[in-house]
Amino acid sequence: MPILTHTVSAYPPCHADSCFMVGIGGCGMSGLARLLRSQGIEVSGTDSVESPTTEALGAEGFCIAVGEPPAELPAVCNSLIASAAVSPSHPLMLEANRRGIPILTYAEALGRAMQSMTGVAIAGTHGKSTTTALLSAALIEADLDPTVIVGASCPHLPDAQGNATGFRLGAEKIPAGPRANQPGLLIAEACEYNRSFHNLKPVVACIGSVEADHLDVYGSFDAVLDAFREFAKLLPAGTDDPSRGGTLIIGHDTAHRRDVTRGIDARIETIGFNPAADWSVAFEPTTRHVKLTHKGNFAAAYTCPMPGDHSALNSAMAFALADTLGADRESIVRAFRTFKGIGRRLELIGDRPMPSGGTVRVYDDYGHHPTEVEMTLRALRQHERPQDHGGRLVCVFQPHQHSRTRFLLDDFAAAFGQADVVIVPNIYFVRDSEAEKHKVSAGDLVDRLRSRGTRAMHLYPFDAIVEQVEETCRAGDLLVVMGAGPVWEIARSFMERAPAAAPTSV
16 A cells, blocks of 8 residues: 555654655656665655655655645654755745755755766756666666666666656666776766756766756856856766766767867767767668767667657667666667657557547657757657648647746747647746746747747647547547646547447447
């Protein structure tokens, strides 16, 4: 039975080393909770909603308050760890301050965990979760036994019940390869929001892309560049031996590499579709065939597990990192061959039968930046090719944050060129002020889309959108639901409304 409670009296007696986690149900936070407990720390926590993650944690023996936060922290609590979504005015944050309990962000706590391990940090505006997941699969296949924290559910990282998670506990020492007996590998995403990745302690890192995002925090693209440069400086000095010292693998044409790497001492290798890159990628979209060369020499050929140029680049980045960490190349290719994807990243939900016959294929994707939207829609059109049989590409896109939508409104309007129909729910309100909320609306995006000739509409609530999707979609269409908020519910609801099969005549 999951241990879920709303009463602080149910918390178990704590050891001298104990922490309480606010937002424990998130992918990263739940993985960190498991890692800390493996190190002998007593961990309890709270989350605003019950979820498969909180249920799984409860089944593993964690004590969690779900729903309204408990009235107070446990009697013995040495630290509080808060997710990035938790406000400083949260009641438990205020109580921790009153009691003098140290408060750490998720990134600060993850950085402390990295200090005693061989940290590998996956950074970049796009592709962090997919690259991290692919890298973890390759290292597992190569018997390097990594500890992994991914911000998405991964079928290749199951819990004891076989459910996909974003966590794996690995070895205390690297068991094989050129880094054998070095501290165990800790693979994690390095999120740039609010400069949180500056808290990490990586030995090896990558930066796949650098674009304008989180401008509510940074204010300008120059500040974003500065933040990535400071992140790169965290790496130790490099050596001629890639198994020693710091290494940065950075996008040749996608990450402003000259600005970002200026003044850093780590060993640097570039990666990209440019033949001049150290790791040069050739990709054929129709077959998804990838050919990878390293400094002019053949490195590997494989079929990319997911469609799209961006997926090919993510897989190549994971390959280069795994190779740098000592994985044999045959194992990396085997891992990619059996990779089953991750939750909400070009995730195929299924084929939905339509009342008049035929089906609509449904995808779910986390993309919420204009570049991600454009890359995902282009990849789906290239891979599924609905136009070849009279179908259309229908997109339900929920903008994430009013500030992001306002700052990047023109870029968003230009990102939907591959879509035939776009339905826009209300903007997902998170991390912004009430004043910001009134500066832009979903209707503004729809107006921009219509001015570019895109068939677009603004609808809310989700039930109304499901009804509209039912009315709009026809057999042969491709439906993709996109956004970082709860918009995934629309894809699931549409699938659940599938018409019942006609009775079989006897």
